[in-house]
Each structure stands twice: as structure tokens, then as C-alpha cells.
Amino acid sequence: MAKSLDGLVLSPVADQAPGQVGTRTRFTYHEERGRIWAEYEGGDVVRGHLVGTREGDRLDFRYVQLKTDGGTSSGHCLSTVVDLPDGRVRLEESWKWESQEGSGTSVVEEQAS
Structure with a gap:
């Protein structure tokens, strides 16, 4: 299994459409016993939260x-968690809006230290 996401800061590798996350958005992940959550902000997003399972x-x-x-x-x-050769983590994502029309794919990667 890929390494824990707990405490990792990830950001998109490319901008999405206006009003969505972009390269200036930062996600701070937490993980505990198969549960994940994150706070995010930056770019067109003032504050965001995600919750789910791994x-x-x-x-x-x-x-x-x-x-x-x-x-x-x-x-x-x-999302699929991918361990990169340099030790960082990448998430390959497939998403769908529930509050509006639209869907797509994106990639977020752990920030280099």
C-alpha cells in the first residue's frame, strides 16, 4: 500500500476551469484507520473540505x-494513490459535481520539501 496521506500537502499540477481548484490551491490531508479528510484553499477557493475513506x-x-x-x-x-519514484505521492482523480453540471479528471501531487 502507498504511504499514509496524513500531514501531506498536495496541489494540482494544472489549473481547472474558473471557480475550481487550481495550481494555487493547497490540500492538507489527514488519514486515520481508513478514514481521510482534508482542508483546502487557494486560487478561486476560499475554503474547502473533503471527507471519505481509503x-x-x-x-x-x-x-x-x-x-x-x-x-x-x-x-x-x-482517486488512485500513486507513489512517485522520488518518494512523493500523486492522486489521480476522477470527479463529478453534485451541486452543478460537470465532471472531469485531475492530478494532485505532494509538494516537494
Whole structure:
């Protein structure tokens, strides 16, 4: 199994559409006994939270966020945890909005120390 996400800070490798997470967004992850959660902010996101579960290298979570324009949005995401050759972690994500139309894929990676 890939290493624990607890305490890791990850960020997207590319920008998404306006009003979504982007390269300036930072996710701080926590993990305990198969449960995961994170706080995130940056870019168009004032504050965001995600909660879910981890089984092996698979994450299943829901997210909710407050955007700079005052709007809120929420969705569901399935991610695969990948150990990179340099020891960092990558999450390969497939997400779908539940509060609006749209879906897509994204990649977030652990910040280099």
C-alpha cells in the first residue's frame, strides 16, 4: 500500500476551469484507520473540505467548497494513490459535481520539501 496521506500537502499540477481548484490551491490531508479528510484553499477557493475513506490505493470522498464569488459547490471524487519514484505521492482523480453540471479528471501531487 502507498504511504499514509496524513500531514501531506498536495496541489494540482494544472489549473481547472474558473471557480475550481487550481495550481494555487493547497490540500492538507489527514488519514486515520481508513478514514481521510482534508482542508483546502487557494486560487478561486476560499475554503474547502473533503471527507471519505481509503481502501488500499483507492480514495472515495465527497468535497464541498466556498468560492471567492461567495458561491458554494460540492461533488464526489474517486482517486488512485500513486507513489512517485522520488518518494512523493500523486492522486489521480476522477470527479463529478453534485451541486452543478460537470465532471472531469485531475492530478494532485505532494509538494516537494
